Amino acid sequence: MHHANHFYGHAHIMARYVGLAEPPRIWGYLQHGWNMHDGFAVGTVFAEGYPKFVWSQACSRRGWAAGLRDYMVVGSPWLYLLELERQREWLAAAPPRLGTIVYPFHGWEGQQVVGSHAAYVEQVRATEGDVPITVCLHWNEYDNPKVRREYEDAGVRVITHGQRGYLWQDTDVAFLYRQLHEIRSHRRVVSNRMSSAILYAASAGADVGIYGDPMELEADHAVLGGVGKPRRLWPRLHQVEAPRDHASDVALTELGAGTVLLPEEVIDAFGWGPEIAVPGPPPPAPSLEQPSGRGRHPSRPQAGSHRGPADAEPTIDLGVVVTSAGDVAPLDAASSDEPDRASRSSHEPSPGRARGGSSDPAMTDAVTAD
Incomplete structure (x- = not known):
């Protein structure tokens, strides 16, 4: 699991969306912030064959134009958070x-x-x-x-x-x-x-x-x-x-509102089937307690699973993954996916899976065409 998948608690939001308190390894790369590039930090090195989970069609198209492949548009974790926190009901009140x-x-x-x-x-x-x-x-x-x-x-x-x-x-x-x-x-x-x-x-x-x-x-x-x-x-x-x-139209397009996945689709896309076969109810949200101090390590809710094995000094190697037992394994083969999804990510930009919105690329072109 690439460490950027954890940024801002994104992996935990996606896990809560399917009913898990802690996120299993995401078998791929999850976009962690909005940008006008390919969805990822400049210079990111990708392991061949693993999907790139991006927020919008625009990021997918720009990545393809730059020669990258294996894109899947899933929408931003923020939209999953809005779903979890019943945003429509909150606005109606x-x-x-x-x-x-x-x-x-x-x-x-x-x-x-x-x-x-x-x-x-x-x-x-x-x-x-x-x-x-x-x-x-x-x-x-x-x-x-x-x-x-x-x-x-x-x-x-x-x-x-x-x-x-x-x-x-x-x-x-x-x-x-x-x-x-x-x-x-x-x-x-x-x-x-x-x-x-x-x-x-x-x-x-x-x-x-x-x-x-x-x-x-x-x-x-x-x-x-x-x-x-x-x-x-x-x-x-x-x-x-x-x-x-x-502003709302631009935001929903850039965040991928038409491509948000259902919980069972997240389980399938992220390779979480071995950990959870059927989505469950979301666990409680984390405490909003504010940081109690300043500096790099103030007291706040943290993810214990984010520590390196045996608390060793972490190192970056994008060509390996750390197994749950703490062993290092090469990242040299794609995970087992359903044929239709594997085919789509290998040969064409993913249209995403729309729920309650349009995934028509033309809807994005009007706002994000380069």
């Missing part, structure tokens, strides 16, 4: 929402953001007016006292949803549950860049906006499109108040 939550563009371990956070939060306060403002920092910036202080000094509420996780360690399985809780609590969600957070918010019924200094990412990869490509494709989103219906 029309609960009150107040204030604005801000998701500043963030970096990660290998690339930091360059720009003035103080100037950005000042612009946000001037634009949003006299409403409660929450700034949610990615752990990379939250763990940087200088960056965090620039927001705290502005007098806004500053939070983080938790750790993303890395190499099966420190994965916060409540990350997206906290994010959904905060999005549901706020009327508006804004950022200075097109991002997963904006798409999540629009799909969950919040008003969104994209404005302010987009900042820069050190040594950014041109293939990801930078600042300009999202602005060219979705100009109506890049304003203080994006039209709600348009």
Whole structure:
């Protein structure tokens, strides 16, 4: 199981969707964040024959154009979370929402953001007016006292949803549950860049906006499109108040709303048949208890299965997998799949399995054509 499958608790959400408390190994690569590339981090090395589970038709087409194969469109884990947390029923109840939550563009371990956070939060306060403002920092910036202080000094509420996780360690399985809780609590969600957070918010019924200094990412990869490509494709989103219906349509397309699988289809696609033959009721959701401290290892709900065998120092080798007994085995053969799915992933981009929406590629072309 590739360690990125665990990021943001994605594997645990998918496991809960089929009735499991802990995720078995996903036999393939699960997209962990929205991007305008092939669905995965630039430079990801794939083991031949294993499926690439991506959120949208657009990611599948771009990957195919780049020479990659074995794509299967399954929708984003966020959409499965909305299903688990009864989002349609929640929206129908029309609960009150107040204030604005801000998701500043963030970096990660290998690339930091360059720009003035103080100037950005000042612009946000001037634009949003006299409403409660929450700034949610990615752990990379939250763990940087200088960056965090620039927001705290502005007098806004500053939070983080938790750790993303890395190499099966420190994965916060409540990350997206906290994010959904905060999005549901706020009327508006804004950022200075097109991002997963904006798409999540629009799909969950919040008003969104994209404005302010987009900042820069050190040594950014041109293939990801930078600042300009999202602005060219979705100009109506890049304003203080994006039209709600348009934002929702874009979000649902980019997140793969027409391709969400049924629980039994997830079991089949991920190779979980040996662990669970028939889907069961979802186990309880993780606690929303906020991180109690700062730094890389605050106390929060974590996935014990993410530790390396015998707590050894983890290493990255994309050509091997670690068995449940702690042995290392080569990743040299594809898992046993049904002939129709194996054939589809080997010869054509997967149309996904639609439930309650359209999987027509033309529906995606209008928004995400490169």
